[in-house]
Amino acid sequence: MTGEMLIILALVIPAVGAGLIGLTSWNANVRESVTLVTAAALFLVVMFILGDVLGGQSVATGAFEIVPGLELAFNVEPLGMLFACVASTLWIVNSIYSIGYMRGNNEPRQTPFYMCFAVALASTIGIAFAANLFTLFLCYEILTLSTYPLVAHKGDDNAKAGGRVYLLILLGTSMVLLLPAIIATAVIAGTLDFQVGGILAGKAPDGIIALLLALYIFGIGKAAIMPLHWWLPAAMVAPTPVSALLHAVAVVKAGVFTVVKVIVYVFGVDALARAGNAEWLVWVAGFTVITASIVALRQDNLKKRLAYSTVSQLSYVVLAASILTPISIVGAAMHIAAHAVSKITLFFAAGSIYTASRLTEISQLDGIGRRMPWTMAAFAIGALSMIGVPPTAGFLGKWFMLTGAMNTGQWVAVAVIIVSTLLNAGYFLPIIVQAFLKPPGKDVKAHAKGEAPIPIVIALTATAGGTVLMFLFPDIPLALARLLAGV
Amino acid sequence: MIADNLPALQVVLPLLGAVVCAMLRRGTLAWGVALIVSLLMPLCAIGLLLEVLENGTISYAFGGWPPPIGIEYRVDIINAFLLLLVSLIGAVIMPYAKSSVEAEIAPENHAWFYAIYLLCLCGLLGIAITGDAFNVFVFMEISSLATYALIAMGRDRRALLAAYQYLVVGTIGATMYVIGVGFLYSMTGSLNLVDIAGRLADIENSRAVMAALAFLTVGISLKLALFPLHVWLPNAYAYAPSMVTSFLAATATKVAVYLLLRYYFSVFGVAVVFEELPVTEILLFLSLAAMFGASIIAIFQEDAKRMLAYSSVAQIGYITLGIALANQSGLTGGIVHLFNHALMKGALFMALGAVFYRIGTVKIDDLAGLGKKMPITMGAFVLAGLSVIGVPGTVGFVSKWYLGLGAFENGWWWLAFLIVISSLISVVYVGRIVEVVWFRPISQAARSAKEPPLGMLLPTLLLTAATVYFGFDTTASAGIAGRAAELLLAGLR
Numbered sequence: 001m002t003g004e005m006l007i008i009l010a011l012v013i014p015a016v017g018a019g020l021i022g023l024t025s026w027n028a029n030v031r032e033s034v035t036l037v038t039a040a041a042l043f044l045v046v047m048f049i050l051g052d053v054l055g056g057q058s059v060a061t062g063a064f065e066i067v068p069g070l071e072l073a074f075n076v077e078p079l080g081m082l083f084a085c086v087a088s089t090l091w092i093v094n095s096i097y098s099i100g101y102m103r104g105n106n107e108p109r110q111t112p113f114y115m116c117f118a119v120a121l122a123s124t125i126g127i128a129f130a131a132n133l134f135t136l137f138l139c140y141e142i143l144t145l146s147t148y149p150l151v152a153h154k155g156d157d158n159a160k161a162g163g164r165v166y167l168l169i170l171l172g173t174s175m176v177l178l179l180p181a182i183i184a185t186a187v188i189a190g191t192l193d194f195q196v197g198g199i200l201a202g203k204a205p206d207g208i209i210a211l212l213l214a215l216y217i218f219g220i221g222k223a224a225i226m227p228l229h230w231w232l233p234a235a236m237v238a239p240t241p242v243s244a245l246l247h248a249v250a251v252v253k254a255g256v257f258t259v260v261k262v263i264v265y266v267f268g269v270d271a272l273a274r275a276g277n278a279e280w281l282v283w284v285a286g287f288t289v290i291t292a293s294i295v296a297l298r299q300d301n302l303k304k305r306l307a308y309s310t311v312s313q314l315s316y317v318v319l320a321a322s323i324l325t326p327i328s329i330v331g332a333a334m335h336i337a338a339h340a341v342s343k344i345t346l347f348f349a350a351g352s353i354y355t356a357s358r359l360t361e362i363s364q365l366d367g368i369g370r371r372m373p374w375t376m377a378a379f380a381i382g383a384l385s386m387i388g389v390p391p392t393a394g395f396l397g398k399w400f401m402l403t404g405a406m407n408t409g410q411w412v413a414v415a416v417i418i419v420s421t422l423l424n425a426g427y428f429l430p431i432i433v434q435a436f437l438k439p440p441g442k443d444v445k446a447h448a449k450g451e452a453p454i455p456i457v458i459a460l461t462a463t464a465g466g467t468v469l470m471f472l473f474p475d476i477p478l479a480l481a482r483l484l485a486g487v
Numbered sequence: 488m489i490a491d492n493l494p495a496l497q498v499v500l501p502l503l504g505a506v507v508c509a510m511l512r513r514g515t516l517a518w519g520v521a522l523i524v525s526l527l528m529p530l531c532a533i534g535l536l537l538e539v540l541e542n543g544t545i546s547y548a549f550g551g552w553p554p555p556i557g558i559e560y561r562v563d564i565i566n567a568f569l570l571l572l573v574s575l576i577g578a579v580i581m582p583y584a585k586s587s588v589e590a591e592i593a594p595e596n597h598a599w600f601y602a603i604y605l606l607c608l609c610g611l612l613g614i615a616i617t618g619d620a621f622n623v624f625v626f627m628e629i630s631s632l633a634t635y636a637l638i639a640m641g642r643d644r645r646a647l648l649a650a651y652q653y654l655v656v657g658t659i660g661a662t663m664y665v666i667g668v669g670f671l672y673s674m675t676g677s678l679n680l681v682d683i684a685g686r687l688a689d690i691e692n693s694r695a696v697m698a699a700l701a702f703l704t705v706g707i708s709l710k711l712a713l714f715p716l717h718v719w720l721p722n723a724y725a726y727a728p729s730m731v732t733s734f735l736a737a738t739a740t741k742v743a744v745y746l747l748l749r750y751y752f753s754v755f756g757v758a759v760v761f762e763e764l765p766v767t768e769i770l771l772f773l774s775l776a777a778m779f780g781a782s783i784i785a786i787f788q789e790d791a792k793r794m795l796a797y798s799s800v801a802q803i804g805y806i807t808l809g810i811a812l813a814n815q816s817g818l819t820g821g822i823v824h825l826f827n828h829a830l831m832k833g834a835l836f837m838a839l840g841a842v843f844y845r846i847g848t849v850k851i852d853d854l855a856g857l858g859k860k861m862p863i864t865m866g867a868f869v870l871a872g873l874s875v876i877g878v879p880g881t882v883g884f885v886s887k888w889y890l891g892l893g894a895f896e897n898g899w900w901w902l903a904f905l906i907v908i909s910s911l912i913s914v915v916y917v918g919r920i921v922e923v924v925w926f927r928p929i930s931q932a933a934r935s936a937k938e939p940p941l942g943m944l945l946p947t948l949l950l951t952a953a954t955v956y957f958g959f960d961t962t963a964s965a966g967i968a969g970r971a972a973e974l975l976l977a978g979l980r
Contacts, residue, residue, distance in 0.1 A: 066958075067885060067965050138879040145878065155926045163926075167918055172911050175877070180903045183891040 003059030075131030100455030178219030198268020222255025240351025328404025335397030366441030514597025528574035561618030663706030714777030729840025777804030817893025856929030
């Protein structure tokens with residue numbers, strides 16, 4: 001099969017899946033089977049593409065011109081490949097988890113839920129494979145719109161308010177900052193195609209480049225750079241599978257992925273490094289890393305703490321990219337993958353606790369590890385990965401970031417990474433200690449009967465295992481990351 | 488033979504149709520006649536557009552009297568595009584009209600309704616096709632008088648007041664227009680637009696020419712509802728029968744915009760309008776006021792039709808903004824937005840018409856929970872609403888892209904930002920409907936609602952699909968708009 005066919009299949013499969021899910025709403029078992037088959041089919045196609053990319057073949061589609069200068073085109077490059085692999089793999093696990101969670105909690109409106117999920121995945125793949133800024137922007141907006149119903153899923157006032165914040169911040173930043181940046185890029189560079197070395201390199205004075213960089217960084221609201229991060233905690237009203245896949249993997253990763261992509265292929269790492277335009281970005285990202293960690297420290301709601309931890313971890317990726325050396329770019333790419341698999345484990349665990357015992361606050365979790373050993377063991381692995389302790393995936397990204405920062409003598413970045421690692425330990429370790437070493441508290445005694453439904457336990461065990469496996473066998477992500485950075 | 492007379496047929500057919508409808512007196516038969524005429528209109532328009540694209544401007548001497556003595560029908564890319572737009576909307580809306588009109592208008596008035604509707608269509612097409620300044624006025628009056636009557640047929644008694652309000656304002660507009668034409672005639676001795684343009688070139692820009700421009704601008708601006716001359720529009724749209732609102736929103740203001748384009752670029756020329764007079768500044772300011780002011784007012788409406796009406800005022804601001812930019816990209820954006828806005832607002836008002844058909848109200852609170860009862864109709868509404876916001880992949884984005892490029896080309900960074908910020912306001916009012924419709928419990932009014940009959944549903948879906956289709960394939964929209972902009976900027980001088 002040609003590369004073009006494969007890309008089109010990867011985009012069409014989840015979209016068609018969404019339609020089929022709608023048509024099979026009459027039987028929940030058939031509908032869920034469609035979801036699983038779709039996810040598996042997507043995974044297979046992505047693996048085929050991965051084979052081609054690792055084999056050195058270029059995989060791309062032709063361009064469809066919308067108006068002169070605006071083209072719909074897809075082209076697989078290493079970073080997008082990595083992103084697509086992560087998203088499509090985790091979609092399978094997440095679907096299994098969703099089935100357990102949605103049924104276990106008797107959630108309403110399950111058909112639209114699975115449909116929106118499939119559309120969100122289609123647009124995520126579109127973002128990953130986009131060959132130019134317009135295609136990326138198109139899929140980026142579809143991702144926002146298709147996930148809005150998932151955030152507002154519960155339909156109560158709280159969910160609607162969360163949905164509003166989500167929609168306004170994400171659509172708002174993308175339309176008000178990102179779109180003008182793209183238009184300006186089209187005018188200045190004369191093209192919107194992602195090209196190695198950057199299309200804006202040497203095309204505009206330093207001041208304009210710095211301004212554009214700011215527009216991009218804050219326009220990509222999904223990357224949750226402070227002060228545009230608060231859609232993410234607000235989105236935590238969504239059902240946990242949504243928080244897990246979308247707000248730990250697809251949506252936020254689409255954000256930092258876009259940031260890295262823009263830095264590498266639109267501005268050009270070397271061009272930015274020469275002009276010194278991106279130094280402020282180290283500070284902004286570093287500020288977000290530290291501040292979000294401090295805020296996370298003070299959250300008692302487990303999902304909120306995880307959300308702020310996500311905000312902090314996302315800025316690691318941006319920080320790594322803004323160090324502007326190949327080795328740190330490798331770190332950024334690795335961290336996208338590592339954080340995805342670890343954070344989804346943490347959210348799975350949070351949802352598992354909620355499903356089994358309705359507990360949502362950390363202070364209620366004394367001794368829960370004895371009642372839910374699988375869940376809390378997975379949580380512990382995910383948490384260790386967030387801190388960056390080997391043998392978990394989180395160590396890899398941090399290692400490359402630190403190496404990059406030290407090599408270039410960016411001591412601010414080094415300090416940020418070290419301090420935030422301590423903070424991460426500060427807000428994750430107490431939960432583990434509390435869960436396993438304290439005697440069961442009154443909430444746990446009253447509510448925690450045992451483990452969550454089997455699909456949930458399977459899913460979180462799988463992702464926890466993945467977190468360790470990625471540390472032990474990092475070959476594929478590392479190969480892609482190295483291809484991206486050209487080292 | 489038929490091909491040669493297409494320009495005349497384009498206007499005469501609906502006129503004859505109106506007479507036949509009036510004589511038939513039977514609602515269904517009259518609808519049949521109106522349907523046939525409406526379906527023939529796009530054929531004429533396509534024929535004209537193809538002819539123009541191939542052989543250039545068509546000049547048709549009415550009654551065999553050569554211009555500038557007789558009345559000339561003159562078709563170039565710009566008005567061929569507009570003719571196609573108006574007649575296509577007319578053709579899509581006719582199948583929809585049957586159920587909607589039966590539900591909203593007393594049976595004894597059906598034949599009259601279709602007769603008046605065809606007169607309105609005739610007037611709008613006439614304005615677009617004629618090359619004679621006074622003939623424009625005649626057609627303007629035909630369409631306006633017909634519109635007043637159509638609006639007054641609304642079921643709500645306030646429709647009478649709305650029609651009266653529009654009558655007063657519309658008459659003032661028409662008067663201004665005719666005064667402007669009078670000044671032009673006194674200066675040039677001609678009523679033929681091309682002839683006037685040619686003669687104006689030889690005349691120094693006297694105060695009378697400026698006065699003509701001013702009167703024409705104000706008169707036409709009333710018709711196209713340029714902020715703050717829009718006050719007639721929200722009431723008229725809100726209380727008119729659903730089918731009339733959909734038709735007017737998609738066509739009437741567009742024709743007025745065309746007229747403005749014609750006078751600014753073809754008759755007076757860029758040099759006079761944009762360089763000697765502060766038209767750019769005025770138009771820019773008013774467009775921005777419309778984009779922000781009307782959008783903000785739209786947020787606070789209780790009635791969905793009124794909300795969309797204010798949104799229309801805001802969207803017209805985008806079109807006039809394109810005119811104010813007066814460069815290739817900006818003007819292309821303005822002209823393509825004529826087309827795009829017609830599609831999206833047509834679809835939106837038709838979806839609301841379908842809601843009105845089923846539940847007899849379009850108050851926003853009454854729409855609660857309708858997403859479960861009418862998922863297809865409301866899905867179409869949301870999709871067309873996304874187009875109003877300008878989400879990529881919809882027509883709204885194409886317009887915004889060109890306008891943004893136009894702003895950058897003039898070096899106006901700040902304007903590009905204002906354009907995108909204003910479109911953010913539409914997120915609020917579209918999002919509000921989405922939230923009410925999908926995330927609220929079903930209201931009392933919506934309890935027994937279901938999808939409308941196919942005759943209403945399919946046209947709505949067709950226009951909605953068009954808002955997505957032309958978001959990707961823009962050869963027929965932005966492609967032609969670009970050529971039209973080129974032609975306008977070249978001017979007749």
